[in-house]
Amino acid sequence: MTTRILHVLDHSLPMHSGYTFRTRAILRAQIAKDWDVRGITGRRHGAKGPDEEIIDGLHFHRTPGRPATGNALMREWRDMGAHADAIDRLVRDWRPDILHAHSPVLNAMAAQRVAKRHGIPMIYEIRAFWEDAAVGNGTGTEGSPRYWLTRQLETHAVRAADAVAVICEGLRGDLLARGIDPAKIIVSPNGVDMDQFGTPVPRDPALAAKLGLEGADVVGFIGSFYDYEGLDDLIAAMPRLVRARPQVKLLLVGGGPCEQALRDQASASPVADHILFIGRVPHDEVERYYAQVDILAYPRKAMRLTDLVTPLKPLEAMAQGRLVAASSVGGHRELIEDGITGTLFSPDDPTAIAQALSGMFADRGFWNARRATARAFVEKERNWASNIVRYEPVYQRLLTRPDRARTAA
Structure with missing residues (x-):
């Protein structure tokens, strides 16, 4: 029965x-x-x-x-x-x-x-x-x-x-x-439902041109804009990151309670033209934006919630064959092995974010191997x-x- x-x-x-x-x-x-x-x-x-x-x-x-x-x-x-x-x-x-x-x-x-x-x-x-x-x-x-x-x-x-x-x-x-x-x-x-996220779509040149991402080093966040996600720290890291990588762009896809505050912060940034807010997109369109991103960043703040709970988004990014960089809170350490499946940096620290991301862009030799290792981890363990x-x-x-x-x- x-x-x-x-x-x-x-x-x-x-x-x-x-x-x-x-x-x-x-x-x-x-x-x-x-x-x-x-x-x-x-x-x-x-x-x-x-x-x-x-x-x-x-x-x-x-x-x-x-x-x-x-x-x-x-x-x-x-x-x-x-x-x-x-x-x-x-x-x-x-x-x-x-x-x-x-x-x-x-x-x-x-x-x-x-x-x-x-x-x-x-x-x-x-x-x-x-x-x-x-x-x-x-x-x-x-x-x-x-x-x-x-x-x-x-x-x-x-x-x-x-x-x-x-x-x-x-x-x-x-x-x-x-x-x-x-x-x-x-x-x-x-x-991750590998039937849903396991087949990455190719990068769409027309979308890249529309967003002004042609030839750019693209850092991205795709998800909900809550305070604990640390997106304010990511925006604060952008001036230092742009000095190291002048062609870098930050792509923020999604929305949430902190959206207006983040938009205001970005508008006041000296590198405002390097920060793009896309807003919410239909779920069946999300993979097109994943395909535009070189490194998905998850700068969660240190607190009980982020230390105890593992997020879903880094796993989806790994399944999509994307590189991930994340703060070293407990929930991320349970998912990401630093230097093996992703890069970890200190939480609540814009300087650490900028250094981690610029270092990844400066050495692309490990990218393909890390993508393959991270995807294999998701396929086998998650x-x-x-x-x-x-x-x-x-x-x-x-x-x-x-x-x-x-x-x-």
Whole structure:
């Protein structure tokens, strides 16, 4: 009998984010193994559409209604309750064998209510701790009462789950420090769907001419513009980098909360004409911009979020055959071996960024070998087609545990 897995999500396709792309990769890989898979999103899924839809071959259900308003705690409690009710209705109708809840913690709490009611095992997958993500995007403060409360909720959800998956060793280490049983935790690292990113497109000369990149050394960043990404440090590094490499250009593709501040900073730079903002581009156009870039730069700032969590974008760049240079925060060190698969530089240091990038441009002799080594690492270690096997023994253990007894709906 085919195993049915219901993924409990914050948001999904057609929205585009690292969160939705990881979800797509997981669901696609599980479907390829002939598992019956669906997802249900909470009220923070902001894309318009029907309450049930199939996108890119993936089956999604939506929690009806708009996000609640008012006091933050009451708002989140109401949204969690609505999400739990929607999950419960779907469980009664579709009868999944496993609930696979993904962070933030409100999803785990909603799924846990339903799992307990129906006797269904639940795995909780943490992509980042909610309290640290809030600090990273500027909506929270480390050490505040809200931060403390969210951390307690996270710990409680982990203890209540039947199994826990984390995306990196940094998150696993933090849970172990909280006293969580290591036998309960698996690491399911970020990976790349090689069918999606594994075939780099050739550089488009017409696009290069349109952007003014002909003959340029191109540094690029493609992603979301959050403060923790350190793009202000990258822009601050440009005058020194231009002095060393007069033909260098910085290509910034994407958008986000810090976009206007970054545009203002770039406009005031003495090398403003070397900094190009493209804005957001359709997802099916992203590879055309990857192809314009010589080195993808990821200058993340040093903080708990970046030390604990591994990003997805450097892996996608490696799969595209691009060189990567990144700050030496913990999340990057888990992905990138300095001098082997990429170049690491000190975080929060524009001078270090400029020196690392100018050094890479000055010596192109290693480029082809490094590209090949980095791509081979992704294919072998961070390919979703192989990563997905990490879930199988956990699912099997949960489905065959002696105390499992589904409650009648």
